[in-house]
Amino acid sequence: MSNPGVIKLARDQIGRHQVWFDDNIGESIHFHIDEWRIDFSIREFLSFCEEVEDMVYELIGHPEIKPENWEARFIHQISPCLGHLKEIRKEKIRLGSITVVDDSNMLVKLKDGTLVRALEGVIDINETVFRKSNYFGENNEIRMKNCMEFVKSHGYPYKDGYITVAEKNNQILDGWHRASCLYHLFGDKEIEVKRFCFDDEISFSTFSFPAYRVNKDQKIVLYGAGYVGRQFFEQISSTGACKIVAWADQNHEHIKEINGIHIINPQAITDFEFDYIVIANADHRTKHEISDYLLMMGVPQEKIII
């Protein structure tokens, strides 16, 4: 029979394989790959982790990406993009310009994100879907409280631990808790961050509607009725982030309608009154081609959101 004292340490899918680590207290650490299992003592496991960490950072091979600077979880999340990393640079930005992907999967300003709203008492952080994977015994509230205490006692930045943002949209890659605590304490203060610059404009927010660019009274045309467009439509419908006056796609004759909404020919976009056209597409080149097309149709640059 199983050990009741089991704590899931990590779980992932690598290709077709399910991989996970369990701590079976008093017994051993179990490392599972599909139906296979390797048992480690604590000492063996810690030694294994150190070796793997050394290998990972050697493979990454970037002098600035060191284990003491970023959480391993963050490195894991951005690992698919590390091959495209051009530069890491220190910059000063205002806290108010930082964007985050919130509970509704939209890209919003830091002040409108889940964590700042929780700090202000607008929402109950334990009731949100945010951060399902906390440390053992730590709920969202405790995690937030620990972070606030850390920021108050150690200040920012602490040693070489900087909030990390993407090149585009100042989207947070690492340090949302710290940024939210700083915003709650100091408002729209200027802080030093590290910016990860990737080639090919890798976007971390492809599937997140850029809600921080619009408000609920503004009218938008959604351009793209594929997967990204449908994600944006759902996010907008569930939050009322703005008003969709039209939904266009080059493939309109084939798609015809989605959720009762008629998909129009992009040539008809200029028949509508709108504040913005939001391009919903996963491919960087396609997005710029659509943007060029809209510019040729006479749509002002400032009304196009890529």
Added chain:
Amino acid sequence: MKLFKEIDYRILGCKKELCTVLCRADERKTLIINAESAGYRRKDHPISSDRSYTFGYGLEQFDIFYIGKNAYEVVYQIPCFSLTEYYLIPLDKCIQKRAWEKYILREGEKWVCEDVEMIYRIAISVFEENIFSPENREWIIGHKAILKEEIFDGMAKKVFFGYKDRLIERILAKDFDDIYLDYLKYTDY
């Protein structure tokens, strides 16, 4: 108890108006018939797979029967919460076997024997409640001789593995307050 007429059972514990009773899975139909004929109301148990709990390693779902103010929670293996959230498993088969091998009579009702009750109370304290309640502390200390018995030792090892000796040491020293955290921090394995 009319609910358990012609059924083998073992009471695991009784608190205020709730009794937890171990029955055999193959007698469940008889149990339900008894319940209906004796006027017991059957309701959905609050701990169920419909409410996002996972019953692992073949653990059967629980039943709960009400009559007047009293409730009888029926389990079909002695369950234990896991440290993995919303996950329950049966205690080791040696404990299940021991529960059926021996019983004691209290006021004419069959209870599990005291070594099974001991491991059950400790498991609830660590895995479900994360503290040792005053009632459990009192009972455990009152029956501390069981902690040194070989049969208990075997059962405790199947639940706590390498932590077993340290657990017993702490209990005998009445050091209940820190057992849960000490267990989580245990790394000598």
